[in-house]
Amino acid sequence: MSEPLFSKKNLKLLSDPLNNSNPITVQVLGICSALAVTAQLKPAVVMAISVTAVLAFANVIISLIRNTIPNRIRIIVQLVVVAALVILVDQVLKAYVYDVSKQLSVFVGLIITNCILMGRLEAFALGNRPWQSFLDGIGNGAGYAAILIIVAFFRELLGSGTVFGFRVIPESLYITNGGSYANNGMMILPPMALITVGVIIWVQRSKNRKLIEN
Amino acid sequence: MNRNGNTYTVMYAAIMVILVAAILASVAMALKPKQVRNVEIEKKQSILASVNIESTAADAEKIYADKIVNEYVVNVSGDQVEGNAFNTDLKKEYAKAADQMRLPVFECKTDEGVKYVLPLRGTGLWGPIWGFIALNEDMNTIYGANFDHQGETPGLGAEISTSVFEKQFVGKKLFDDKDQLVSIIVAKVGQEAPADHKVDGISGGTITSKGLEKMLLDDFTRYEEFLKKKKS
Numbered sequence: 001m002s003e004p005l006f007s008k009k010n011l012k013l014l015s016d017p018l019n020n021s022n023p024i025t026v027q028v029l030g031i032c033s034a035l036a037v038t039a040q041l042k043p044a045v046v047m048a049i050s051v052t053a054v055l056a057f058a059n060v061i062i063s064l065i066r067n068t069i070p071n072r073i074r075i076i077v078q079l080v081v082v083a084a085l086v087i088l089v090d091q092v093l094k095a096y097v098y099d100v101s102k103q104l105s106v107f108v109g110l111i112i113t114n115c116i117l118m119g120r121l122e123a124f125a126l127g128n129r130p131w132q133s134f135l136d137g138i139g140n141g142a143g144y145a146a147i148l149i150i151v152a153f154f155r156e157l158l159g160s161g162t163v164f165g166f167r168v169i170p171e172s173l174y175i176t177n178g179g180s181y182a183n184n185g186m187m188i189l190p191p192m193a194l195i196t197v198g199v200i201i202w203v204q205r206s207k208n209r210k211l212i213e214n
Numbered sequence: 215m216n217r218n219g220n221t222y223t224v225m226y227a228a229i230m231v232i233l234v235a236a237i238l239a240s241v242a243m244a245l246k247p248k249q250v251r252n253v254e255i256e257k258k259q260s261i262l263a264s265v266n267i268e269s270t271a272a273d274a275e276k277i278y279a280d281k282i283v284n285e286y287v288v289n290v291s292g293d294q295v296e297g298n299a300f301n302t303d304l305k306k307e308y309a310k311a312a313d314q315m316r317l318p319v320f321e322c323k324t325d326e327g328v329k330y331v332l333p334l335r336g337t338g339l340w341g342p343i344w345g346f347i348a349l350n351e352d353m354n355t356i357y358g359a360n361f362d363h364q365g366e367t368p369g370l371g372a373e374i375s376t377s378v379f380e381k382q383f384v385g386k387k388l389f390d391d392k393d394q395l396v397s398i399i400v401a402k403v404g405q406e407a408p409a410d411h412k413v414d415g416i417s418g419g420t421i422t423s424k425g426l427e428k429m430l431l432d433d434f435t436r437y438e439e440f441l442k443k444k445k446s
Contacts, residue, residue, distance in 0.1 A: 068217070068226070069226075070217055070218060070222055070223040070226055071217075071218060072218065072223060073223055073226070073227060076227070077226075077227075077230065080230060080231070080234055081234075084234045084237065084238060087238055088237075088238070088241055091241055091242055091245050091249075092245065094245070094249045094252065095245040095248035095249050095252070096248070098249075098252035098253075098255075098256065098271065099271065106365075189369065
């Protein structure tokens with residue numbers, strides 16, 4: 001079975017989760033963390049990278065050992081692999097980007113319970129070869145990342161007037177400085193993340209015919 | 215080999231767990247020094263923040279070395295004793311008998327004279343809260359405060375670590391006219407308290423607010439003798 005590394009089928013594994021089977025907007029998985037870490041772009045990006053890394057490597061590892069896993073404890077094996085990778089990520093964040101790791105706090109640990117991971121391991125990695133599983137992991141991670149970053153962009157821009165911590169809306173426009181603009185405090189609270197995700201789903205469904213249900 | 219047999223399953227699980235444990239333990243040990251350093255830098259930033267000096271993770275150590283001119287530990291009778299102030303773990307100290315307690319004090323040089331920074335530690339709603347409070351040379355007026363918490367509710371109890379809340383403490387007094395320790399009342403709406411000793415609590419964060427009030431009173435009581443001696 002020699003198939004080019006980036007055959008059409010393999011590329012579809014990467015591109016499908018970005019739109020047609022997006023983990024957040026279509027499968028509605030991993031919503032919890034999408035609400036919690038998207039008040040600013042920086043933690044959202046770190047979270048997206050962390051989830052993608054954990055997902056891709058967990059997929060590969062499970063795929064490599066898929067023929068040895070005893071069926072009765074396969075969920076436990078998956079959990080152990082994911083938990084080990086998450087702890088690794090957490091330790092690395094604590095050592096190298098301490099402030100971000102403080103902001104993400106429990107949510108890094110909660111990657112373990114992120115439904116996207118268990119979903120992909122159970123549905124894909126257990127039945128496919130490592131390379132395909134890796135692509136699937138990267139694809140789904142990217143799908144998750146895309147939504148997180150879009151949500152975080154709007155929340156940070158409208159809620160704090162900054163993008164990546166850089167001021168976009170000039171200080172002089174604010175009411176406190178004699179202008180007429182005020183940040184929307186609602187945007188930095190979790191409910192607005194849910195509404196933002198809802199708007200993204202709406203836009204996506206209106207553009208993508210495949211997703212329109214009867 | 216029967217991959218659904220009990221022996222295989224148990225062996226598989228055992229080997230997997232030992233492997234994973236070994237990997238995680240070695241990574242944790244390798245990264246430990248860096249993590250400890252990060253925590254130290256954060257503590258230095260908090261101490262500096264209580265005297266209204268902003269610092270970043272990169273320059274905190276330099277500014278700290280420059281501004282904190284003296285650090286020492288005192289006992290409950292207010293006498294200086296042997297010990298390392300920066301590495302004192304308040305949680306352990308508070309568990310000791312009163313006469314064994316070692317209380318850290320940091321002296322900070324600012325443009326407005328020497329400030330005395332005292333560490334605080336108490337309980338909020340979900341877990342520990344802590345902070346640093348800086349006093350003027352009269353050992354009575356608060357110059358600045360910095361609070362932090364482990365897991366208070368965002369938007370409610372967690373508001374104690376916002377500058378809006380911390381700013382309220384500036385200029386408040388610990389002792390009344392008769393030199394009695396009053397500490398600071400973190401008041402609910404409508405609660406009466408002398409203006410010099412009162413800050414507004416957080417709506418919806420009452421347990422955290424009261425925990426903070428108790429933390430202040432407990433800790434100032436421990437430092438009371440030191441404060442009085444230093445003042446006179």
